[in-house]
Amino acid sequence: MRNLLLSALLVALGATSALAEPYRLHAQDQLLVRVVDWDPDANGLAEWAGVSGEYLVASDGTLQFPLAGTVTAEGQTLTSLQEQLAAALGRNAGLDRPPHVTVELVESLPVYVLGAAQTQGAVAYRPGLTARQALALAGGVYRNLATADPMQMARIAGEARLAAEELRQHEAERAAIEAELAELEGPDTPPGGQLPADADLRSRLQVADRVARNAQAASLDSLQQLLRDKADKLRQQIVLRDQQLADNRRDLEGIAELKEKGLAVNARVTALTTAINDIEAKRLDLEATLLMAEQQLNEAERARAAIIDDARSDNLQKLAELEDDMAAAAIRLGTADRLLTQAMLAGELAPEPDAAEQPGFVVTRATDGTPERIEAAPDMALEPGDVLEITLPGASAASPRPVAAAPQPAPLGQVAAADPGLAAR
Template identity: 25%
Template sequence: MLSIDVGTETQMELMARVAAFAVSAAVKYIEKGVCMRIRNTISRCGVAAYFLSGMLGIPAAFLSSPARAEFLLGAGDVVEVSVAGIPALATRATIDLDGKVTLPIVGNISASGISIDALRGRVQAEYSKRAVSLREPDGRTTITPVSPEEVTVNVAQYRPVYISGDLARVGEVAFRPGLTVRQAVAVAGGYDVVRFRINNPYMDAIDFKAQETSLLDELKQEEEKKKYLQAELDRLPEKINLDEEVKVTSPPQPQNSGSLISEQIRAQTDDYEREISHLRGAFKQLAMRASLLDEQKSREEEGSLADNQEFERAKALLEKGTTSTQRVTDARRAMLLSATRALQTGAEASQVRMALDEMSRTLQRRHDERRIRLLTELQESRTKFVRLQAQLAAARQKLGLVGGMKSMWSNGRTGEPEIVVYRNANGKEEKFVGSEATPLVPGDVVEVALHVD
């Protein structure tokens, strides 16, 4: 039984070595006369397949893998047609989406899905059926037949190969006969090792550790802010009692009194206390003025009542003839003057009372705004605190997973690239695993992925 050491060779390299060995063995056997019985059954192109299938147990169909498929024309390929001695018939034509090319004289010819030899035969057959009318330099017109040997058909430009994956550049690669995956990767700038190393667990561990540290610091600040806001909210009463003397208490001191959050909240609290103190001072002055006006109004009302009584006595004396008209007139004037002063004082007292009520509402509104703001900030702080806890737990979980990958990464290495080729053969897409030595045909799509062993 024949034995061959395959080692770490790729599938294509193994097939090439086995085929060469089989052909060499076949020649030796035939030269010695051992294979005379099968000489009539083995064609010149089938010797390798016969020995591979008979001696190695490999089916002959295996040799016709997609990597060895014959190149077939397709939409996008450009063919060049010329006729010897007739430069006017030289042309380049692109195979359209319908799989046809348009040539002078013969018109449309189907070209997709066949080899260049098959297309050459079709074009030669079409031109050989026709005679070409040529104008000589002297003005005469001659009819010249075209023989098949005079017609030349070649591929002027192939469809590109498309390559993607862990590469420096992805996209189209111009096809040249004999192009392999290794050559296409080289044209694309080689493997993108930088992109591949982004998944290095050591680098990920550094990123996740920095994220954990940042989240911890932010979580502590948010916890401090939450406690400070709650303490400030508990210190404020729901309603302001304007009848009681204001007792301003110092705001609670946070654990880290020098932090930016504590300074910000302390500044807001000081601003609120100053505004409330100013409003309370204005309210107190208005209350004192209202009290004075009320006392003045009461005295003027008493004086107006006394002047009214004096006027009534003067009128009674005048009726008895015991007093003069001048006294009655003076009493009436004094009564009207005191009544006017009482009305003016009453109006001014009413205005002060209205201003006092407005000041009371302003104080209560400012107090309520402060409480609402503290409640809103406290709710936002609690929500952010919960979100930071979840993010911190996720970062620690990532650190745990990455830590388990460090030993695997330390012992691992970048293995052979995983190469998958997609090929359109006779209208059907085929997918097979290739290697760097896999030959490509126009229109192939190659995907490259790097892995760690």
């Protein structure tokens, strides 16, 4: 008992000393430096705008700072760097007393967690970060999904069920859009579609859009036919006016000859001339009306064609978006299927770890450019850029951890084995 208390005290003292130790800068640290001085004219502090800002410690451990030149930052504490920068700025700027300089650590290189961690990858570093804390940020020790977290299994199975249902709906919508595109490509668009009794809201909207579009197209077809009939009648009236003009001109020529011989009076010539002028004026009106009718007919034909073109364009755009949604749903379904399969496979191969077993920590740290492996205690303070490997006692190649692969669409059979709700679909 005494030994246990002594060990706990030593661990606590080690953690306290690690936290009490001031942070020393490393290469690739991002720093925020503020330089201020007292301005007697403004009766307040004035920041050096051209100097204050964020700076990066170079890979060789140096810091390039205006008016201070090259400063060795690696290995220094924030306080010592502040004092060095303040002295250099005051000296190089010719000031009686150095300005006030503050240095804050913005960001450091992360710690990379590997091995038997729940989530492998980079963990954000902060001063005083220990190996145990980095493991906690990585989700703790890896737990077999199939046995340790049934709620997670149920969640993944639910995601697979939702993805399968979404994929089914997308396939039905794609079939409806492709059928509508086939109708639009045909010579004539049918007047409307029959609505099945079990149609969903999206199908009802599609049918409603189709009915509205066909009604608009039918209205334009009726307008075109009306304009064609009007144009035909105008052409017939123009032909009639041409015949009247020809008859009156022949009569006028005959009267003119009789007048030259003294056998006709001027009143007859004047009457025929007036009649010809009236007929020509009416003919011009008919031609203007015919031209207007033809223009309206062309506009109706263009509007009729635009309805089909717009519908085709909208459906093609919907189809393109639908293909993306289907691909995403297929990927989610395949990922969930693969996760469930790997979790069940891992549950068959790997025994559940003993809760009393403590993980091991191995730190790989670059010292003078050479990687060095260190058997670390749980409360060992880490440094930026360290690689922390988590090991478990008794782990072997026979109990592999599932590795996420590139998601591919997969059949529902494997997912349904983990979630009976899918089998019913």
